Amino acid sequence: MESQLAFLAVCLASAASPGPGGIAVVSNSINHNLRRTLPVIFGIATGLMLASLLANTWLLAVIHSSEMAFQVMTWLCSGYIAYLGCKALYYAKSEMSVAAKGYSFKNGVLISLLNPKTLVFFGALFPMFITDEANFIRDAMVLTLELVGITLIIHVLVSSAIDKVSHILQNHLVAINRITGVMFIALGISGFVV
Template sequence: MELHVWFAYVVTAIVFSLAPGSGTVNSISNGISYGTRRSLGAIVGLQIGLAFHIVLVGAGIGALVAQSAMAFTVIKWVGAGYLVWLGIQKWRDTNSLSTHNSDEHLSGWLLMRNAVFINLTNPKSIVFLVALFPQFIDPSKPQLVQFLILGATTVVIDAIVMLGYTTLASQMGRFIRSDRVMGKINKVFGSMFVGCGALLAMAKS
């Protein structure tokens, strides 16, 4: 994988991880309820769930490439369109992050288990990865190494972002839960998703 392709993926993966979702809600809730140190297990759990999705998506796309180059091209275009659609939906989203104080006696192991389940039961992450990965995979080159690079990059970036959300939430919980602030955040990330989708579409034209 060429360096400029990987760098472009890093930027896109950062946007993906920063955009509010179920993992973000979990990280913020844990940060408010337990603080950063006790929430580390939950961050690990989120990455376990994400890694499982990455393996599923990588295996599926690899099989697709082996069977049909045309189908691979189609899914790349569908993926670019999905990024634009997701950006429009995020722009229109006015919901705030709903957080609550959990049981104070939950252990780190239970926090991790709950976080794994949260990501495993979030189909949106699979759909997003299916849309995202083909944009950066060269079907003419070995697939496994490319998937490993993208997968590891995704997990590392998401772990760093969730740690940041957890730390921020432990200090600024009330501010993050503000409807007004979340509305602005949604619009910012919505614009980023639309921009990513448009750039990917133009790059293939």
């Protein structure tokens, strides 16, 4: 039971901490509303499920067998996150929001799936909380569903809260899109550096 509570605490901290998914939800929520942000949120959840499937199967084996394969995967994923930042900066020059140009269900999936930290989260953290190797698949599914559920709840709550104050933030869309772009680029660069 302590192990389960520890895992839930880690999931809560992970979902609430800033990352590419959280930044996309915040940006989309400011530029639009909760209803138009839900596809991004569901995309992020779908991406988490796919990342879990990949990390707990063949990808984990590849990563553990080849340091170079892991490094290349990290660079590619980090490049995508940095690309999203450049896209945000490009659209920040006008009042047009980057969220209107690209944060969709598909982007939510890609943000989760191509975030190197997501794959590392599943590959490194899950084994610590799987107590019975005979039931690895069942335990991995339960842990994935818990993480996805917590992430969905946190993102909906954040989007809903932002929805309430977005009328104030609307006057600062260019600055918000620039900040979003810089944050995505910083996250992308961190994948190349770390």
